[in-house]
Amino acid sequence: MNPFADLIGQSQAVDLLQRAIQLKRIAPAYLFVGADGIGKSMAAASFASLLLSLDVPEHKHNLLPKRIKNRSHPDLLWVEPTYLEKGELITNQEALARGLRRKSPPQIRIEQIRSITEFLSRPPLEAQRLLVVIESAQTIAEAAANALLKTLEEPGQATIVMIAVNPDALLPTLVSRCQCIPFARLSTNNLHKVLQQQGYEEIIAHPEIVALAQGSPGNAIATWQQWQAISPQLRQQLRKLPTNPLEALNLARTIDRELDTQAQIWLVDYLQYYYWHHQLKPELVKQWEQARQYLLSYVQPRLVWECIFLQLANKN
Known part of the structure; x- marks a missing residue:
């Protein structure tokens, strides 16, 4: 079975990776580049299945997909950005599960680069090589990036796959040591196919x-989940701008109480598109963009919402 069979809309990337394996010209390091949510992590898992199955007895192949998905293969290390919580490194999913609210995004830390170095210091246990996958490589802190550079110079019997949105966010010296594999945004038809495949067909009925x-x-699913996570009462209020100062202040208070900072930044993007689509007023777009910049600059969120809703209420 082709591990890439379910990866839709990324034929160029798939061809490059499959050709490397067929020709036995596997690079010591790859950089998967493209927007979030378009299949880079899925491609990395598929690539891992192929690499870790090379010269492995046939009867063990059926176990690989499950082990790759669970990231439990002894020759695979999958690294995600983390938060530092009371001396413990936790992923974004773990932070959400614990109900932790963070203002800054997670990042790849130097402790994680050290764990990569330690992992690569030993020989493979089952496969021909060791494989490291680094998610959201653009979040690597500077000290961690310099440490990773030393590892990339001498990866040993290993392949390292870094996944990033934009190579410009990485040290040029890191990028220069990787073979770049570009990933494209999907066409509308392919986007619909993936949503149907993933069981999110209902999203297609929501053009915004x-x-x-x-x-x-991935962004479509994340946006849908964000919207569904908002209380029905707040969703109804957001569909109509406040018409007086009291409504404006109440709505700002509700948003600040119910949503963390990252969810509020997402909400600004959503409202910016929603009201542009329904009212076609350029000045609204500018006001939402200003609100977004304030939130990113860590201005007190409730104050940001109060200001923008009061401005909009005065114009209604």
């Missing part, structure tokens, strides 16, 4: 969600 996704099924 599809438009915000910009060819990224």
Whole structure:
């Protein structure tokens, strides 16, 4: 079975990776580049299945997909950005599960680069090589990036796959040591296919969600989940701008109480598109963009929402 069979809309990337294996010209390091949510992590898992199955007895192949999915293969190390919580490194999913609210995004830390170095210091246990996958490599802190550079110079019997949105966010010396594999945003038809495949066909009926996704099924699903996580009462209020100062202040208070900072930044993007689509007023777009910049600059969120809703209420 072809591990890439379920990867839709990325024929160029798949061809490059399969050709490397067929020709036995596997690079010591790869950089998968493209927007979030378009299949880079899925491609990395598929590539891992192929690499770790080379010269492995046939009867063990059926176990690989499950082990790759669970990241439990002894020759695979999958690294994600983390938060530092009371001396413990936790992923974004773990932070959400614990109900932790963070203002800054997670990042790849130097402790994780050290764990990569330690992992690569031993020989493979089952496969021909060791494989390291680094998610969101653009979040690597500077000290960690310098440490990773030393590892890339002498990876040993290993292949390292870094996944990033934009190579410009990485040290040029890191990028220069990797073979770049570009990933494209999906066409509308392919986006719909992936949503149907993933069981999110209902999203297709919401054009504002599809438009915000910009060819990224992952973003479409994340946006839909964000919207569904908002209380029905707040969703109804957001569909209509406040018409007086009291409504404006109440709505700002509700948003600040119910949503963390990252969810509020997402909400600004959603409202910016929604009201542009329904009212076609350029000044609204500018006001939402200003609100977004304030939130990113760590201005007190409730104050940001109060200001923008009071401005909008005065114009209604």
